[in-house]
Amino acid sequence: MEIAAIPDLDPEINEVRAATANIVNHYIIPNEENLGYDNPERPRLAHEVQDAVKKAGLWAPHLPKEYGGMGIGFMKHAFMNEVLAWSPYSNPLFGVVAPDSGNQTILIKYGTEEQKERWLKPLIDGEIRSCFSMTEPDAPGSSPYAIQTRAVRDGDEWVINGRKWFTSGAKGAAFAIVMCRTEEEDGSGGVRDKMTQIIVPTDTPGFNIVRSVPVWGRESNHCEIVYDNVRVPVTNQLGRTGTGHQAAQDRLGAGRVFHCMNSVGQMWRAFDLMVRRSIEREVHGGKLETKQFIQGFIADSYIDIQAARLMTIRTAEVIDRGGDPRTDISAIKIFVPAAMERVIDRAIQVHGAMGVSGDTPLAGMYTGARTLRIADGPDEVHRIVIAKNVFKRYHAGGSWDFGV
Numbered sequence: 001m002e003i004a005a006i007p008d009l010d011p012e013i014n015e016v017r018a019a020t021a022n023i024v025n026h027y028i029i030p031n032e033e034n035l036g037y038d039n040p041e042r043p044r045l046a047h048e049v050q051d052a053v054k055k056a057g058l059w060a061p062h063l064p065k066e067y068g069g070m071g072i073g074f075m076k077h078a079f080m081n082e083v084l085a086w087s088p089y090s091n092p093l094f095g096v097v098a099p100d101s102g103n104q105t106i107l108i109k110y111g112t113e114e115q116k117e118r119w120l121k122p123l124i125d126g127e128i129r130s131c132f133s134m135t136e137p138d139a140p141g142s143s144p145y146a147i148q149t150r151a152v153r154d155g156d157e158w159v160i161n162g163r164k165w166f167t168s169g170a171k172g173a174a175f176a177i178v179m180c181r182t183e184e185e186d187g188s189g190g191v192r193d194k195m196t197q198i199i200v201p202t203d204t205p206g207f208n209i210v211r212s213v214p215v216w217g218r219e220s221n222h223c224e225i226v227y228d229n230v231r232v233p234v235t236n237q238l239g240r241t242g243t244g245h246q247a248a249q250d251r252l253g254a255g256r257v258f259h260c261m262n263s264v265g266q267m268w269r270a271f272d273l274m275v276r277r278s279i280e281r282e283v284h285g286g287k288l289e290t291k292q293f294i295q296g297f298i299a300d301s302y303i304d305i306q307a308a309r310l311m312t313i314r315t316a317e318v319i320d321r322g323g324d325p326r327t328d329i330s331a332i333k334i335f336v337p338a339a340m341e342r343v344i345d346r347a348i349q350v351h352g353a354m355g356v357s358g359d360t361p362l363a364g365m366y367t368g369a370r371t372l373r374i375a376d377g378p379d380e381v382h383r384i385v386i387a388k389n390v391f392k393r394y395h396a397g398g399s400w401d402f403g404v
């Protein structure tokens, strides 16, 4: 990839982007063929790349310095991600492994000193892995207050019963952060303390992984789990009772900017592959680049990428200056994965059969893009948020100002 310094941008951000591109170009892209998880070469190669990342001071952009991360702040991290994501293998090589990275962020914000010592430290040091268990087969994930898994206090313990699924990374994890219903009547006809997140070590009796749910027709580590009278000390709860929903918002909210910048990086790569293939491939007496259908693909993809990128950067700027980003966050959550799906779809088409093969990263990127339209809150839910915010402004006598 070729990236020049962006004019008028903080020089430190440009430095981070250049250093990241250097690692991606020299260590990751040339080795992509051998970085697949089933490749015997992967452990050695991954180790080498991770060493180079650490030496370049680019390890764990999501973590503060005191926790061994880059401590680079919001904008630098956002701009770093579009460069890093040029390769689908990059994130773990830069110390960002989902869902551990989200759990680390939540433990830093809500964890007690004891919880940090026992769970966060070994998680950051790579000694253990973790998972986040919120979605349920029998309740709509798009309505977070609908969950049925319940935790009931019994003396100094929480007793948890319920069924979750799509708990990513559950097999091999040392603990799960479990979203539980903990509501109690408040004495005046209402309820309080609706949702609480609780740390459950996976070796606790009653934590039963029932199956891995196949995703896109393939084996996965997205698991269905039955919590059957799981008992953990009350000291395992994260934050105050009733703060679970807020913690889930904290996990996603601004993090969606990072995810979208990741998507922009992937689209950028797909675009690059598509253009190069169009220049090289000869069909029906001419290069693909000379065919108007293909020129249309390139032009529409350029527009999709530029629009997605600018919308995401605008959202990052709103967050950075302390504005209210909720409408913009929902807008990018809808627009960017859909734009990514369109761009990758066109790139696959231009590559013909090769596009759906494992010989380019496109096939994996495509299923990832489609999945993103469901995970992190389905599109429809975000559309409702946008419309609600707009109508609220008008009902209060104002109008929408796109400039601020």
Ligand SMILES: Cc1cc2nc3c(=O)[nH]c(=O)nc-3n(C[C@H](O)[C@H](O)[C@H](O)COP(=O)(O)OP(=O)(O)OC[C@H]3O[C@@H](n4cnc5c(N)ncnc54)[C@H](O)[C@@H]3O)c2cc1C
Pocket: 099, 132, 133, 134, 135, 136, 139, 140, 141, 142, 143, 165, 166, 167, 168, 169, 215, 222, 371, 374, 375, 376, 377, 378, 379, 380, 381, 384
């Ligand atoms: C690969 C993958 C990994 C995941 N990893 C995790 C994980 O680690 N931990 C975890 O807890 N969860 C995880 N999830 C689950 C994910 O967060 C949920 O799938 C998501 O929140 C949607 O919930 P749901 O599947 O229950 O869909 P539902 O809530 O049943 O929604 C189904 C569909 O209904 C429509 N819809 C919903 N609300 C409305 C509305 N108001 N108006 C109109 N239409 C509407 C939407 O089209 C939506 O897609 C993962 C999912 C996937 C695919």
